[in-house]
Amino acid sequence: MTKITDLRAMDVRFPTSTMLDGSDAMNADPDYSAAYLRIITDNPELTGDSLVFTIGRGNDVQVKAIEILMESIAGLDTTEAFYNIGQIARKLSSDSQLRWLGTDKGVFHMAAGAVLNALWDLFAKERKMPLWKLLSHMSPEELVAAVDFRYISDALTPSEATRLLNKQLPFRAANEEKLIQNGLRAYTTTPGWLGYDDEKMLRLTSEAIDSGFTLVKYKCGKSIEDDRRRLRKVRELVGPEFRIAIDANQVWDVNQAIEWINQLQEFNLTWVEEPTHPDDVVGHSTIAKAVSPTPIATGEHGANRIMFKQLLQLKGLSIMQIDATRVAGVNENIANVLLAAKYDIPVCPHAGGIGLCEMVQHIAMFDAVAVSGHHDRRVVEYVDHLHEHFIEPTNILNGQYRAPQLPGSGAQMLDSSIDRYLFPTGQYWLNPQQESGVA
Numbered sequence: 001m002t003k004i005t006d007l008r009a010m011d012v013r014f015p016t017s018t019m020l021d022g023s024d025a026m027n028a029d030p031d032y033s034a035a036y037l038r039i040i041t042d043n044p045e046l047t048g049d050s051l052v053f054t055i056g057r058g059n060d061v062q063v064k065a066i067e068i069l070m071e072s073i074a075g076l077d078t079t080e081a082f083y084n085i086g087q088i089a090r091k092l093s094s095d096s097q098l099r100w101l102g103t104d105k106g107v108f109h110m111a112a113g114a115v116l117n118a119l120w121d122l123f124a125k126e127r128k129m130p131l132w133k134l135l136s137h138m139s140p141e142e143l144v145a146a147v148d149f150r151y152i153s154d155a156l157t158p159s160e161a162t163r164l165l166n167k168q169l170p171f172r173a174a175n176e177e178k179l180i181q182n183g184l185r186a187y188t189t190t191p192g193w194l195g196y197d198d199e200k201m202l203r204l205t206s207e208a209i210d211s212g213f214t215l216v217k218y219k220c221g222k223s224i225e226d227d228r229r230r231l232r233k234v235r236e237l238v239g240p241e242f243r244i245a246i247d248a249n250q251v252w253d254v255n256q257a258i259e260w261i262n263q264l265q266e267f268n269l270t271w272v273e274e275p276t277h278p279d280d281v282v283g284h285s286t287i288a289k290a291v292s293p294t295p296i297a298t299g300e301h302g303a304n305r306i307m308f309k310q311l312l313q314l315k316g317l318s319i320m321q322i323d324a325t326r327v328a329g330v331n332e333n334i335a336n337v338l339l340a341a342k343y344d345i346p347v348c349p350h351a352g353g354i355g356l357c358e359m360v361q362h363i364a365m366f367d368a369v370a371v372s373g374h375h376d377r378r379v380v381e382y383v384d385h386l387h388e389h390f391i392e393p394t395n396i397l398n399g400q401y402r403a404p405q406l407p408g409s410g411a412q413m414l415d416s417s418i419d420r421y422l423f424p425t426g427q428y429w430l431n432p433q434q435e436s437g438v439a
């Protein structure tokens, strides 16, 4: 029997804005940050770790929300928590006073995700399995019990979800074998930041191709002339067949998106991502219809399963991009993956930031083993920043995510990194200029 004895929420920030890593049309100078949660147990070997990704200011608000919600799991027995994880998830989203501040979206919803993801990390470590494996070895009934079907049962019922999972049951072992042999296909956004000049963009593109990536994504949406110039140069470099995608990070209005995307049809884009406001489901549907055959992708700001349900119902997306820390944790992402399977839309997770690659790969691998199986429409985002801060950094080989081996969910950071980048008292933040080597 293991008991939760303490909970620590920490504000950890990395000074990425100094390099313009992560810059796009909406987010000019992000400092990649983690509102980090560690569950302490009476077993000194066992912690549950998770984080919510933010991009700098406001990380303290996210930490505060986690501190408020984490109290509800203090003192829990971890075995009991595992068998009641569905009820715990429902309870975290049901505090009527806190619910007023979001209704399944925003800071408190992401805080619920932090608490749930830390529990899942703990469950996986206790069972000495990486999270993808733990999920892939759970019965359809256990998985369905982890999902809150409230507000999505008009699109997916528990019995439909069980049927979907049962369908893949006979193939799980072979799927797992294939995952371990081949990994999952990754794509990279590393060359595509808007703050990079053309020379750096093209150099990084060549490097990406040399290291085995078969799809590269570029930020866009600041000016149509810039987009056309950048895409022309990329096409000249990679040829007409290589797959390229672009990402507008929500900068356009609906009509502007349609006009803009249609001016880029000649570049044969694999997808256009986040064309407009993430909550505008009807807008996405209108855009998708008007720019066909260019596929629309979205989801990194998809606040919850209800948004994804509507995007699927109204055909607002052709590629669904779940995120590990935007929604209420593993539980809600199980719902999201099941919804996508029902509508036969590929889940191509969003990653990058800090820790998102490490975390979301587990959900994609669970999807590949136990939900939609292996198929060539799946590709998982990869960005080559900040992996060195994790106990098990992502392992990308020849453009494929290799399956993580260590027990847990991938979120655990090195203690030395947490100490150094703790805001504002860590060694880095006490004297940022000296620490960055800036004179």
Ligand SMILES: [Mg+2]
Residues within 6 Å of the ligand: 247, 249, 273, 274, 300, 350
């Ligand atoms: Mg994006």
